[in-house]
Amino acid sequence: MLNSFITIGDVAEASLRFTVVLDPLSEAAQKISSILKVLSKIPGVSIKLLLNPVPMLEDLPIKRFYRYVFQEEVHYDSQGKRVAAQAQFKNIPTEPLLTLGLDVPRAWVVRAVDSVHDLDNLKLDALKPGQNVDAIFQLNNILVEGHARELHSSTPPRGAQFILGTPSKPHIVDTITMTNLGYLQLKANPGVWQLRLREGRSNQVYQIDSVPDKYMGKGGESKGDGYATVVVDSFEGVTIYPVVKKRVGMEAEDVLEPDPVGAVWDQLKSRVWGDSKKGVQTTASNVTINIFSVASGHLYERFMGIMMLSVMRNTKSPVKFWLIENFLSPKFMSFVPHLAKEYGFEYEFITYNWPHWLRATTRKERTIWAYKILFLDVLFPVGLDKVIFVDADQVVRTDMKELVELDLEGAVYGYTPMGDSRPEMEGFRFWKTGYWANHLQGRPYHISALYVIDLKRFRQLLAGDRLRQQYQMLSSDPNSLANLDQDLPNNMIHEIPIFSLPKEWLWCETWCADNELRTAKTIDLCNNPLTKEPKLKRAKRIIKEWTELDNEVQAVADRVEADAAKAIGQKRHDEL
Template sequence: DLRSRFDFHPGEAYLFINGLRFEMDTFDPFSILDVLKLEGKLMTGLHNLGISEENVDKFLKLNLHVWEDNYVIDIRHPSIKWINDLETDEMYLSWPASYQELLKPAFSGVIPSIRRNFHNLVLFVDPAQEHALEFIKLAELFYDNKVPVRIGFVFVVSTDDEVDGTDDAGVALWRAFSYITEQLDVSQAFTSIVQMYEKVKKQSVLTVENVKDVLQHKFPQADIWDILGIDSKYDDGRKEDASFYKMTGLGPLPQVLYNGELCDNEELSIEERESAILQRILDTTVYLQREVFVGIINDRTSAIDYLMEKNNVVPRINPLILNSEREYINLISTSVTADIEDSSTFFFLDSQDKSAVVAENMHYLTPEDGSMISAVSIWIVADFDKPSGRKLLLNALEHMKTSIHSRLGVISNPASKINEENTVISRGILAAFLTQKNSLLRDFLWKLAREETAAALYSGDQMKALVTEGMDKNAFEKKYNTIGVNIFQTHQLFCQNVLNLRPGEMGVVSNGRFIGPLHEDFYPEDFHLLEKITFTNSLQKIKDIVENMGINSKNMSDLTMKVDGLISSLPKRGSRHDITLLKENHSVIKVNPLENDMFFNIIAIVDPLTREAQKMAQLLIVLGKIINMKMRLFLNCKGMLSEAPLTSFYRFVLEPELMPGTHDFLGPVAKFLDIPESPLFTLNMITPEGWLVEIVQSNCDLDNIYLKDVERTVEAEYELEYLLLEGHCFDEVTEQPPWGLQFTLGTQNKPVLVDTIVMANLGYFQLKANPGAWVLKLREGKSEDIYQIVGHKGADSDPDLTHLEDVIVLLDSFKSKILEIQVQKKPGKMKDDILSDKVEKKKGVWDSIKSLTGRLHKEKEKTETDVLNIFSVASGHLYERFLRIMMLSVLRNTKTPVKFWFLKNYLSPTFKEVIPHMAKQYGFQYELVQYKWPRWLHQQTEKQRIIWGYKILFLDVLFPLAVDKIIFVDADQIVRHDLKELRDFDLGGAPYGYTPFCDSRSDMDGYRFWKTGYWASHLLRRKYHISALYVVDLKKFRKIAAGDRLRGQYQTLSQDPNSLSNLDQDLPNNMIYQVAIKSLPQDWLWCETWCDDESKQRAKTIDLCNNPKTKEPKLKAAARIIPEWVEYDTEIRQLLDQLKDKKKTSILIHDEL
């Protein structure tokens, strides 16, 4: 039933909370907590509206989506001058007209030539500006080459009556175009315009003389003054075209629309203009092919009407309305009530109750006389005794003429001190709303909002003289004369305290969404757009539920407004699933909610023999303690199993309430009781994605827990050390990740605490941080010189600033913080490459001096930082023992200062406690590095394979950017030679060097897997290299994005469980053709398994490779193969014993004190 009805496959696990789905393998408890809070807010709001449980359930099951279409402008407007028409022009008559032509095979990138206006380009230009020439050329290119696109112009020129074509080039072109169109046709007019611009000199603008020259040449008998002069007959539509441009809401000229959709600045750049528009045509062609194929459009369909009658077509674009960050007011009342005319009581209400009181007392103008539900409730906020307020009212009334979904209410926000004299018109409007029927109210409002009416009233006319026939005159006059100033004071308090408007400022509220303050005209088309995006499919579903609730139309409209405002104000969530399981008797566990209280509907689907079930069990227990829930659990088992489904014991540490860990009380604890003693266990911590957790205390080797040998309880304490700041970075122009771009993260006082590099993989970066305010910026040097931050999402500084040198990030949650950063190259740096070694030539004496001092400084710096950087990884006490011995062998064979780098993720507390003492004893530096495996990169589950991954996958981001070269040395290796020689080894342009596997021990030939099968055919006689020792040129590695290439190939290969059996070794050998390997001399690594005894004496390092034939334990092999190993081991043991004795002594002294 689960599979047939819901496509849930056996073994899959899902958790649904009120229909919202959570994937059990990726969820984190903080996300669930956020959802519970939002759902609780929604459910509480619906209950407070008095909605029954049955209808609350209906609302919760709705799939509500924010309108996300790209809005397009209706281009069926007379102000657009189309210079061609594919459907009627003679030049296209030889083309086929059938839509079926779209389905005929064609070469890729070829646009079908069909006699239909599928593709429409509208160019808004000011003919007298520099940009006009380029856009005329673009239109000429498409027109002359018969590209199947209809081209139209809107010439935006001066509308001043005193300006004529003899002194203004724009007006001259307009009148010339109109004249030629009348005398000949529009195509000839366009050809003449092209000729005018051919006379324009480069980087110059059109002049009146350019226009005159073409007119005189083409029409030698014509009177140029009659055409261009002040009394020209060819001026009709000039003001209308400018009004149309203003009405569209488009930004500064030039602007280009393709099928009504605005082309962005990048598409309009000189380099991209033609190709961007052609790409749009190709994309639309593919879309139209699909529509024809499924029968949505056919030969009877008007192409332009089909394109312009979609839901996302609007007459005007208004960023205020379309802004994705929307502000809502809460219209749902608590138990508090107040009289709208009691401004003193209203003053003390909170924002929610103020809004609820205003909503409850609002009166409306509706499309009909209250006989139908109005799904969109619009309030206009203004001082209606001011011309701007009356104009807003007139525009709203104009919209109401054609609206079928909206009702209109008014809120007064007087600009000056409130008294009867300066609220004359506002009182008239309010009195009409309170006393008149709908149609009469509309007519009276039209009359009252006109400027001549206002002038008459302020000249002494009486309000009662304006009463129209049919109005309830007595009721109106009585209400008008008794309305005091209190209600206006209440309205003004609402405007100031809830809408944050100053006296006199205007705004609009639509179903609780506030838009304002308005600083420019809000046109009827704006109201139309506002209604369109408010009345979405989601609102239609809300309206349908409300209509079936059996209440009157006023209450239905109120309820629709409040429910839509409540739901829309919440952050967008995923799709809801209606998991109505008819066979509920199959549920193995049923938990019923407490009666007479709202509850969460929980459905859990799980296979009990999976890791997901281990997590879900504790989660459901905790949910049962913190929320009232109706829960049904269904088992979704696999029919057949080929292996044991569970190989681990698991505890999900989640408590129903905060448990602070102090000296007296334990924090949250995972307890493993009654587990078998014979297996060898490893303890792992599985944490939320954005956490970096480390072990700080343990009483045994957590990698090798053998309970038979442990006399006491195994204990381990972990600590949340860092929260991750993650992000994705893209170049705004190329829309590609800026390879090699470097970021730093710090505070205001310490700007650079950590740094990182942007991966080519998804533009990903991550930085370690802690709760608090942080500053993210481009790293000094090439990153800062070439790039600038131009935008961001997810951060806490203003993303609308033109240039963002610093991005402020606030870490205030345990959830992952993921940013999106947009950068672009600075002016003059467009051709610079951040990964290039190119150095700009210096100019002048001062620059020469700076260059010299800089070089001397670098030479001094080089001697100071001549350090051997050694990287290694280890996990478990045995390998940490090997690691300490390896370190000692490195130090004994070099005179160069050494800095060790260790992967912190898997080191034991003991090692981290000892390493500072070793550093002091032997005089080396060390640093613990860590990197969280990115969530988008295929995860490994076995600890050994995870460690292998860290050896190769993150070399470009694991170390500070100042580290240029690093040498990896396996923990179970002994060094017998100065590694400085390896560091300085010439890699011949390769990013890293590895030692090939030995071939000299012939009795192991049968185990040399690289000699046969896949590896033999892939390597083609090249060497297969061992990963126990390698040197990395990190500068080169980062420059060629080797890390990104390795991760990309890993992502592909790791999907196959049989691939990359030796991950750290197989991956670089597999990528040998994409990321070159320099083969190091064989002497650099000797191991007994593969190398003969004779070559041992030349060995510079000895590695304790596993022997697949003898399977000899490494400790035994180390003492047998490497004579000095025992000596090193003894020396380290003595140091550890000394440290242990010191620790005991210090504890004793402390106890005595």
């Protein structure tokens, strides 16, 4: 231990003395070392740094290049203008595939808004001499987080829905209270806000008692008209602790409405005696079909544009796409409005910050998978009842209204079972042996490339809370949930049953026989562990309409770029 510490500054003369114990090969050390470097330059400060590495390592724990932007003083250039703080990366290897991202306070909702580069798939050796990777990130929102509880029991008011707004617009954003720690999250910005219970069941059963900013604290009492004031006055966000109480006469009621007796009887009758209308729920032709998806990287965004066009070609009802913005590039996000105008669909970019109490994953791929399953109850507006997930690398050949109308027979979601008709892949069907064979007990293992979620039922049964609890338990083992978005719902199949969609709803060459392609309603470009054929090559080979769809989307993109270039040229001409 004699050589395992570093001393900076004069301990005897220092008015501030820091003693830091640090594992040098940890992500925390990457941030703290930058802070210590700045502190060491301040007069009257001494630092004693003790290095405490892990004795035995099986793998290198740091897999990122990191800079923490923190200056000890403001700097100015020769013209007297303030020099912005910046991070510099020198001598980074150029061969590996890199991802550029920001490490920001947990209350910040940040995304890249301008960059021509694929920030998720950077190859520095592909840059031209002297070319930089430029990106502009924007702070969109500051979060109001909270942990709600009932006044008398101190238990979370499960299912209670809150809205945040202003006097002129009371409902700007909404959320549902998780049973997990009574957690809630609302996107806001600096200013004075009003927190209310959402009209309907939440407001009928509960009323706000107070909204303190400390647990068991005082203050923030509800106004007479049922709201409490929340002030966002810090870039660190605000954490509140709403306290609600049940209204007189509602003490035995639950916010989560039970199924109507008639609906339960109809389900029981159809299961016992059968039903000529089984599997069909009529939907008005003008009801919007809601589809959500996620993509990361320019290649998958190219796939996503093709998927969206294939949906619009085959679906007669209005369509709205819900796209998780966390992983989309600025280029694609600016292109979506043009695509929407061209083909007449609605769209919305959605996001949800990873809760601080939920075990995070460092691999971006796993994070993307997590967003497909862990936050379904809180990712969408609480008024949305049904949504379909479609993988970005899919081509749709049917009217998606069929899937919305499909009766899930009481299940919260419906997935397609993994294909079982291509014999040469038998050795890769892991779900037929070992743990999965014992766990499933004859039930099919389902694929997560396409599924429909009954959000109303999902919330009533607290499926989101139960999935997060199971994830929190299993993710303590880094080897578990290898395919997070599939493994988690299949692992919970006994507690949260899955409705098995007919096999024609999803075909992928990896698992399904060639003769089934003819009746496929959607085609997915699953990875093939046997051939490892690139998806782009496979798409052109097996999907006859793929090239036409690709060319059509690209034609829109080319037209948008040409119009933008023309507008820039016209502006320069006007300035001259």
